[in-house]
Amino acid sequence: MIACPREARVLLALLIAVASASAQEATEGSITEGFSGYAAAPEFSVVPRKDELVFYPCSQCHEFLEPDPTVRELMAPHEIEFDHGAGRIWCLSCHMLENRDQLKSALGEAVDFDAAHQVCGSCHGNRHKDWYFGAHGKRQSSWNEPRVIYNCTHCHDAHSPAIKPRKPMPAPKARAGLSLPEWHRHEKKPVWERDEKPQKPEDSDEEK
Amino acid sequence: MKKNDSGANGASGHDTARRNFFRKLGRAAMAVGVTAPSMAAPAWAGATFLEAFGDFFQQHYKKMSREEIEQVLERIERKARERHGVDINCENTPPKKNAVFGYALNISKCQGYRDCVHACVEENNLGRDSQVEYIRVLEMDQGSTNLEESDHYYDPETVPTDGKYYMPVQCMQCDNPPCVKACPVEATWMEPDGIVVVDYDWCIGCRYCMSACPYSARHFNWTEPEIPAEKINPDTHYLGNRPRPKGVVEKCHFCIQRTRKDKQPACMEACPTGARIFGNLLDPDSEIRYILANKNVFRLKEELGTEPKFWYFTD
Numbered sequence: 001m002i003a004c005p006r007e008a009r010v011l012l013a014l015l016i017a018v019a020s021a022s023a024q025e026a027t028e029g030s031i032t033e034g035f036s037g038y039a040a041a042p043e044f045s046v047v048p049r050k051d052e053l054v055f056y057p058c059s060q061c062h063e064f065l066e067p068d069p070t071v072r073e074l075m076a077p078h079e080i081e082f083d084h085g086a087g088r089i090w091c092l093s094c095h096m097l098e099n100r101d102q103l104k105s106a107l108g109e110a111v112d113f114d115a116a117h118q119v120c121g122s123c124h125g126n127r128h129k130d131w132y133f134g135a136h137g138k139r140q141s142s143w144n145e146p147r148v149i150y151n152c153t154h155c156h157d158a159h160s161p162a163i164k165p166r167k168p169m170p171a172p173k174a175r176a177g178l179s180l181p182e183w184h185r186h187e188k189k190p191v192w193e194r195d196e197k198p199q200k201p202e203d204s205d206e207e208k
Numbered sequence: 209m210k211k212n213d214s215g216a217n218g219a220s221g222h223d224t225a226r227r228n229f230f231r232k233l234g235r236a237a238m239a240v241g242v243t244a245p246s247m248a249a250p251a252w253a254g255a256t257f258l259e260a261f262g263d264f265f266q267q268h269y270k271k272m273s274r275e276e277i278e279q280v281l282e283r284i285e286r287k288a289r290e291r292h293g294v295d296i297n298c299e300n301t302p303p304k305k306n307a308v309f310g311y312a313l314n315i316s317k318c319q320g321y322r323d324c325v326h327a328c329v330e331e332n333n334l335g336r337d338s339q340v341e342y343i344r345v346l347e348m349d350q351g352s353t354n355l356e357e358s359d360h361y362y363d364p365e366t367v368p369t370d371g372k373y374y375m376p377v378q379c380m381q382c383d384n385p386p387c388v389k390a391c392p393v394e395a396t397w398m399e400p401d402g403i404v405v406v407d408y409d410w411c412i413g414c415r416y417c418m419s420a421c422p423y424s425a426r427h428f429n430w431t432e433p434e435i436p437a438e439k440i441n442p443d444t445h446y447l448g449n450r451p452r453p454k455g456v457v458e459k460c461h462f463c464i465q466r467t468r469k470d471k472q473p474a475c476m477e478a479c480p481t482g483a484r485i486f487g488n489l490l491d492p493d494s495e496i497r498y499i500l501a502n503k504n505v506f507r508l509k510e511e512l513g514t515e516p517k518f519w520y521f522t523d
Contacts, residue, residue, distance in 0.1 A: 134495025138482035144470040165366035169322035
């Protein structure tokens with residue numbers, strides 16, 4: 001096979017990319033190896049959240065407890081409703097066994113609590129990419145630079161990440177002097193097929 | 209005979225009405241004569257003669273010099289103090305250079321909480337009585353984009369409801385705005401940063417723009433907006449959320465008083481789901497540009513050629 005100069009160039013570029021990525025990791029310090037972010041993503045900083053954690057640093061209790069890797073039920077004082085991963089994961093899938101002040105990515109790397117997105121991203125890759133580029137997640141205060149974004153765990157409870165249904169804010173009122181019809185939903189039928197008096201469906205009392 | 213009687217009665221009734229009218233006019237003229245020289249006592253609807261005079265002869269926003277705008281801003285602040293007893297700060301922040309604002313909304317994230325609607329009402333000093341809301345959250349059937357079948361009065365115990373999705377609609381800040389073309393007095397126009405604004409002092413309240421807008425995004429103040437004094441947002445902009453009079457049209461202005469100072473629009477800041485993304489369309493590194501390049505975006509009623517700067521997307 002003849003060595004194609006274009007291929008060689010691509011290989012060289014890849015090598016440089018890998019080298020620069022590892023250099024970046026060393027400066028960041030939050031993660032030791034593996035994924036280090038998307039080079040094309042705009043710069044950002046993450047809103048810290050450690051102060052909001054009730055029991056952090058975890059080592060204040062756990063340094064006196066023997067590390068136990070057997071799968072078991074969670075005990076007091078941790079009151080956690082766990083609904084994540086449909087039985088595929090448990091505590092030590094994301095928490096470090098040896099050092100409880102660190103999280104653990106799917107590759108087993110130690111991750112700081114303020115860089116929790118690295119843990120989430122190790123399974124939810126597509127969402128993580130969207131979050132990096134701004135298509136998922138939420139920014140703090142400004143639309144312009146500097147870009148400060150919330151971590152995954154600000155909005156999603158890591159132990160039960162689905163967003164829960166809740167009561168909506170009050171509905172708009174009818175304009176002054178007017179009133180909503182008792183059954184305000186638009187008819188599904190076209191105008192020419194509607195009755196003179198639309199029949200009120202039975203479930204409308206619940207909706208009111 | 210009957211005819212004559214009724215005719216005579218009618219004539220006399222008319223005469224008394226006219227007499228009363230002139231009597232009232234005379235009294236009003238006297239009142240003006242007395243109050244005008246002092247120029248301090250409130251005469252017309254709480255405004256002094258000088259204020260009313262200034263209002264009446266105020267120029268179009270684009271034609272005013274910097275000094276004239278400063279005077280107008282001061283007058284707006286004085287009037288707010290008289291009307292509501294609140295010190296507001298009315299500004300005229302110019303558009304940012306190299307910025308055209310756009311909005312993207314993720315309808316697969318929106319849960320229909322209506323937090324944006326109420327944040328907008330509070331931020332933009334919308335009348336609490338007048339029921340004007342810039343944002344309308346439409347509850348739609350999944351698999352349909354038929355706006356005729358949407359419902360924005362939904363009020364169940366919890367949202368989202370099964371089988372529904374939620375599509376907030378507000379001013380699309382069209383790049384080819386039909387409302388601007390419809391306005392007979394040029395009281396509405398597009399600013400260099402792409403925001404379609406209204407000069408509330410120039411608007412004559414004809415509501416042509418409202419019928420021209422295909423998104424029902426413009427709202428008319430049938431009554432003077434009533435706001436509790438402690439709820440008034442004191443950070444205002446001339447083209448944005450300053451107190452409005454009765455009888456003018458208003459609409460979403462991308463929170464001009466916030467976004468021109470790099471802050472997020474109130475609806476975006478309030479959204480708990482992160483479905484709303486606002487940004488600069490001219491910045492290739494902005495989040496909105498990433499969405500436009502990488503997500504399935506659509507615009508509402510795109511076929512009308514209004515070129516909205518407001519995209520919806522799903523993921």
